[in-house]
Amino acid sequence: MGPRGRKKGSVGVESKECLLSIAAEEFAEKGYYKTTISTIVKRAGFSQPTFYLYFTSKEHIYSELVQSFQEKLKQLTSASRLEPALDTNSLPERITTSLSSIFQFFTDYPHLTKIGFYESEEATNIKQAMADQIHENLISEQQNNYFSSHLNMELIAQVLVGAIERLTITKLFSNEATSAGLAKEIVDFFLYGMVPRETK
Amino acid sequence: MGPRGRKKGSVGVESKECLLSIAAEEFAEKGYYKTTISTIVKRAGFSQPTFYLYFTSKEHIYSELVQSFQEKLKQLTSASRLEPALDTNSLPERITTSLSSIFQFFTDYPHLTKIGFYESEEATNIKQAMADQIHENLISEQQNNYFSSHLNMELIAQVLVGAIERLTITKLFSNEATSAGLAKEIVDFFLYGMVPRETK
Amino acid sequence: MGPRGRKKGSVGVESKECLLSIAAEEFAEKGYYKTTISTIVKRAGFSQPTFYLYFTSKEHIYSELVQSFQEKLKQLTSASRLEPALDTNSLPERITTSLSSIFQFFTDYPHLTKIGFYESEEATNIKQAMADQIHENLISEQQNNYFSSHLNMELIAQVLVGAIERLTITKLFSNEATSAGLAKEIVDFFLYGMVPRETK
Amino acid sequence: MGPRGRKKGSVGVESKECLLSIAAEEFAEKGYYKTTISTIVKRAGFSQPTFYLYFTSKEHIYSELVQSFQEKLKQLTSASRLEPALDTNSLPERITTSLSSIFQFFTDYPHLTKIGFYESEEATNIKQAMADQIHENLISEQQNNYFSSHLNMELIAQVLVGAIERLTITKLFSNEATSAGLAKEIVDFFLYGMVPRETK
DNA sequence: GATGAATGAGGGTTCATTCAT
DNA sequence: CATGAATGAACCCTCATTCAT
Numbered sequence: 001m002g003p004r005g006r007k008k009g010s011v012g013v014e015s016k017e018c019l020l021s022i023a024a025e026e027f028a029e030k031g032y033y034k035t036t037i038s039t040i041v042k043r044a045g046f047s048q049p050t051f052y053l054y055f056t057s058k059e060h061i062y063s064e065l066v067q068s069f070q071e072k073l074k075q076l077t078s079a080s081r082l083e084p085a086l087d088t089n090s091l092p093e094r095i096t097t098s099l100s101s102i103f104q105f106f107t108d109y110p111h112l113t114k115i116g117f118y119e120s121e122e123a124t125n126i127k128q129a130m131a132d133q134i135h136e137n138l139i140s141e142q143q144n145n146y147f148s149s150h151l152n153m154e155l156i157a158q159v160l161v162g163a164i165e166r167l168t169i170t171k172l173f174s175n176e177a178t179s180a181g182l183a184k185e186i187v188d189f190f191l192y193g194m195v196p197r198e199t200k
Numbered sequence: 201m202g203p204r205g206r207k208k209g210s211v212g213v214e215s216k217e218c219l220l221s222i223a224a225e226e227f228a229e230k231g232y233y234k235t236t237i238s239t240i241v242k243r244a245g246f247s248q249p250t251f252y253l254y255f256t257s258k259e260h261i262y263s264e265l266v267q268s269f270q271e272k273l274k275q276l277t278s279a280s281r282l283e284p285a286l287d288t289n290s291l292p293e294r295i296t297t298s299l300s301s302i303f304q305f306f307t308d309y310p311h312l313t314k315i316g317f318y319e320s321e322e323a324t325n326i327k328q329a330m331a332d333q334i335h336e337n338l339i340s341e342q343q344n345n346y347f348s349s350h351l352n353m354e355l356i357a358q359v360l361v362g363a364i365e366r367l368t369i370t371k372l373f374s375n376e377a378t379s380a381g382l383a384k385e386i387v388d389f390f391l392y393g394m395v396p397r398e399t400k
Numbered sequence: 401m402g403p404r405g406r407k408k409g410s411v412g413v414e415s416k417e418c419l420l421s422i423a424a425e426e427f428a429e430k431g432y433y434k435t436t437i438s439t440i441v442k443r444a445g446f447s448q449p450t451f452y453l454y455f456t457s458k459e460h461i462y463s464e465l466v467q468s469f470q471e472k473l474k475q476l477t478s479a480s481r482l483e484p485a486l487d488t489n490s491l492p493e494r495i496t497t498s499l500s501s502i503f504q505f506f507t508d509y510p511h512l513t514k515i516g517f518y519e520s521e522e523a524t525n526i527k528q529a530m531a532d533q534i535h536e537n538l539i540s541e542q543q544n545n546y547f548s549s550h551l552n553m554e555l556i557a558q559v560l561v562g563a564i565e566r567l568t569i570t571k572l573f574s575n576e577a578t579s580a581g582l583a584k585e586i587v588d589f590f591l592y593g594m595v596p597r598e599t600k
Numbered sequence: 601m602g603p604r605g606r607k608k609g610s611v612g613v614e615s616k617e618c619l620l621s622i623a624a625e626e627f628a629e630k631g632y633y634k635t636t637i638s639t640i641v642k643r644a645g646f647s648q649p650t651f652y653l654y655f656t657s658k659e660h661i662y663s664e665l666v667q668s669f670q671e672k673l674k675q676l677t678s679a680s681r682l683e684p685a686l687d688t689n690s691l692p693e694r695i696t697t698s699l700s701s702i703f704q705f706f707t708d709y710p711h712l713t714k715i716g717f718y719e720s721e722e723a724t725n726i727k728q729a730m731a732d733q734i735h736e737n738l739i740s741e742q743q744n745n746y747f748s749s750h751l752n753m754e755l756i757a758q759v760l761v762g763a764i765e766r767l768t769i770t771k772l773f774s775n776e777a778t779s780a781g782l783a784k785e786i787v788d789f790f791l792y793g794m795v796p797r798e799t800k
Numbered sequence: 801g802a803t804g805a806a807t808g809a810g811g812g813t814t815c816a817t818t819c820a821t
Numbered sequence: 822c823a824t825g826a827a828t829g830a831a832c833c834c835t836c837a838t839t840c841a842t
Contacts, residue, residue: 011822033233037816047824049818058816124369131370148396155385156394158370169324170331170358182230185355193393194356196348237833247807252834334812411811412801433633437837449839458837524769531770548796555785556794559768562762569724570731570758585755593793594756596748612826637812647828652813 016054018044020068022126022147023061028111029121032062062120069109069116069124076105091146096180096187099164103179106168127165131157160190205268212372216254221227225260227276228314262320269309269316270326277333291346296380296387299364303379306368313368327365331357360390416454418444420468423461428511431519462520469509469516470526476505477533491546496580496587499564503579506568508592513568527565531557560590616654618644620668623661628714632662662720669709669716670726676705677733691746696780696787699764703779706768713768727765731757760790 022043026035037058041051055061077098106113117123135157141147163186171177177185222243226235237258242250255261261393277298306313317323335357363386371377377385422443426435439457441451455461477498506513517523535557541547563586571577621645626635637658641651655661706713717723735757740748763786771777778787 033827036814048816049825052817053822062827094254127366128370131366147394151389151394152385153369155367156389158366159363159386159389162364162366163359164362165365166327166331166358167355170328171355180392184357185352189351189356189359189393191393191395193389193391194347194351195391197397236831238831248833249807249835250805253805258833398809433708436835438835448730448837449804450802452838453801472773499767527766528770529765533809547794551789551794555767555771556789559759559763559786559789562761562764562766564729565765566731566760566762568757568759570728571755585752586759589751589793591793591795593789593791594747594751595791597797615826636810638810648812649814649829650827653826658812 012054015044015046015050018045019054020061020065023097024065024111024115027062027065028114062115065112065124066116066120066122069112070092070122072105072109072112073077073116073126076101077130089093091141091188092191096183097176099186100180100183101166102164103182105173105177110173113168117168125155127161131161134160156190160186212254215244215246215250219246219251219254220261220265224265224315225310227262227265227319228311231319232258262315263322265312266316266320266322269312270322272305272309272312273316273326273330276301277330291341292387292391296383298385300380300384302364303368303372303382307372307379310373316366317368327361330364331361334360356390360386412454412547415444415446415450419446419451419454420461423555424465424515427462427465429518442511444563462515463522465512466516466520466522469512470522472505472509473516473526473530476501477530491541492587492591496583499586502564502579502581503568503572503582506578507572510573515567517565528532530564531561534560556590560586612654615644615646615650616719619646619651620661620665623663624711624715627662627665627719628711631719641700658796663722665712666716666722669712670722672705672709673726673730674713676701677730687689691741692787692791696783699786700780700783702764703768703772703782707772707779710773717768727761730764731761734760756790760786785792 023035023040026040027041033178037048037051041048051061053122055064055093116126131154135154138147138153138157141189142149142153147153167177167182167186171182172179219240223240226240226243226358237251238248241248251261255264259273306317318324320326331354338347338353338357342349342351342353347353353385367382367386371382372379419440423435423440426440426443437448437451440449451461455464504516516526520526531554535554538547538553538557542549542551542553547553567577567582567586571582572579619640623635623640626640626643637648637651643650651661655664706717716726720726731754735754738747738753738757742749742751742753747753767777767782767786771782772779
């Protein structure tokens with residue numbers, strides 16, 4: 001052990017993380033096929049074989065990034081489901097908060113998001129999983145009579161995922177909106193729709 | 201040659217269309233990079249150089265397919281905007297019809313849709329154009345007081361595009377819903393949202 | 401036979417000459433390998449198979465051009481050797497005239513010259529043949545005591561060919577000199593060299 | 601390793617030089633277009649991709665050879681111009697020596713010469729540069745009254761280059777003459793021409 | 801006399817990946 | 822921990838040439 005107390009093997013870990021981070025950038029910008037190992041290692045200041053010290057293949061590092069995205073996302077959604085039954089009034093805020101935290105997550109990890117949520121072949125499954133999760137939540141809230149029973153919650157869940165997908169690209173990644181603001185607008189729209197309510 | 205004789209030069213046109221159709225299938229299924237010219241021509245019963253009789257490059261045939269999608273889509277949207285001012289009641293139906301015809305178009309050309317609306321680098325622009333178009337329509341309807349003036353129509357347009365994107369994949373391409381049914385459900389949701397209206 | 405008295409087959413001859421002329425231009429400008437049959441026929445307004453009506457191959461049309469150059473050149477040199485023994489004084493003029501007519505020929509057929517005298521694989525042989533011819537002439541003039549017997553006529557013949565080669569490109573094809581002027585200068589130099597003669 | 605150990609990285613350099621040398625041979629013998637990378641690497645005992653470790657393209661290796669020729673040639677001519685003003689008598693010898701060293705250079709690097717001085721598209725420029733250089737030297741000698749002032753030195757320079765070009769092929773590469781012998785004969789001819797001087 | 805349609809043969813180039821050190 | 826050197830496997834593309842009409 002060195003005098004500075006660096007744990008043995010930390011160099012390797014650092015190298016690996018360096019590669020991962022650069023790879024994320026490259027994959028996010030250029031996509032899987034236009035990204036070359038050669039470019040990644042060059043940017044990291046390594047030689048090609050070094051890459052294979054840490055990853056068994058190009059596919060492997062890519063899927064490691066996808067998984068990383070997936071796990072972080074799972075942590076997020078599982079965290080946001082802790083509080084079970086609260087009073088009715090707070091539901092919209094709770095939904096807004098959840099949504100906002102998803103947007104924030106996407107903002108914090110734009111490269112991972114680009115890869116996992118948009119580019120990768122897994123993206124479809126990941127979105128489906130997100131839709132399923134939302135669907136489940138909605139159903140349970142529907143059963144608690146927060147929402148009317150005739151609503152097709154599966155469809156709404158998909159619409160919500162579609163909204164997230166589209167608005168992340170157009171508003172969030174372009175810095176035209178904040179996570180919180182966007183979440184609020186969406187929830188408002190989802191709750192009340194476009195036709196104005198008659199006010200007595 | 202008689203009137204029923206084969207039109208002159210039609211062979212070439214047929215060959216080109218054959219290649220286009222097979223290419224659409226391959227690109228839709230495997231994506232741009234996993235699709236090879238060699239496979240396309242093999243499936244079409246041609247040799248490789250024949251491909252270059254009709255297309256200057258792999259990129260060229262791909263962008264031809266993307267353009268074809270774009271043009272068809274443009275025709276659709278320009279057609280659906282003919283009828284200008286109608287009475288209020290029919291607005292929802294008209295929107296539903298428009299939406300339904302988009303879904304029907306996607307159903308009719310699943311390969312082109314996969315390519316132009318999902319895979320291609322142009323997909324982002326195409327969706328943005330669709331959102332812009334919808335936005336425009338919504339604004340005009342908003343100005344005619346069909347919708348309340350406080351709604352953020354840009355956001356709603358993006359949400360609608362996101363809904364289309366997601367539901368086309370999950371419901372339409374899996375044959376779990378029809379164009380018309382899906383359109384109706386979406387419009388219903390968009391108009392009234394999730395919170396039930398108080399009924400006297 | 402048509403009313404305009406056009407000989408049967410003249411269309412074919414015209415087509416062939418058209419192709420030859422365009423091919424000469426292309427080969428001269430771009431060289432053998434960068435010239436494509438496709439470009440030649442396109443410029444001539446024909447389709448590719450038409451080419452093979454008149455020439456059996458790309459090599460064939462090229463060597464036809466080379467031969468054409470070679471034959472014209474042979475005509476020239478054989479013509480210029482008719483007059484045998486004349487009085488001594490006129491020899492320099494005769495040589496100058498011969499040289500001038502070669503330059504004139506090169507000026508009149510720049511494309512053929514570029515091909516036959518510079519580009520083609522035959523060029524080496526053609527130049528050697530020219531050198532041999534000149535050598536022969538010089539020898540005969542040497543034997544007639546026009547020139548001193550210790551001169552290495554073979555070397556001089558080669559130098560003359562080299563001079564022709566170089567000056568055709570740098571002076572003639574760039575229009576910086578005329579055939580006659582150039583010929584005169586060369587002959588003058590060849591006869592008297594660089595060291596000034598002592599004059600009493 | 602030890603002092604006699606193989607220098608680090610020398611393998612790559614050797615491989616590159618091996619490829620360069622074989623390529624020079626191939627290009628010189630067959631010309632640019634009939635030479636294939638596949639043949640070069642096969643002869644060198646490598647696989648095709650190895651070629652691209654050292655050269656970015658076929659064009660690149662070719663122009664590297666041309667440049668190599670050009671640089672060596674430049675070294676030669678710049679070296680031969682050191683001694684400025686000497687007595688008149690030695691001028692012919694000095695010219696002879698210069699010429700001889702050019703011939704010797706061509707003899708030493710026949711492949712490079714074939715490529716750079718005859719085949720390549722740069723050949724024309726290289727010869728022109730050589731002519732310019734010679735022209736310059738001649739002018740300066742003319743101003744020093746070594747040569748009579750009425751001589752067209754530009755033309756003479758071109759003739760000299762033409763002579764070099766032609767005699768290198770016909771006499772040098774065929775081993776019919778030595779560098780020194782050839783140089784001497786040429787200089788002799790250039791100085792005194794063909795017409796014998798009157799001797800009292 | 802001419803052409804629409806098609807192909808055989810081959811060439812250059814790229815990239816992920818490995819071996820020996 | 823790291824790399825210099827090398828390659829297997831493909832892929833896109835071009836061009837002279839031909840066949841049937």
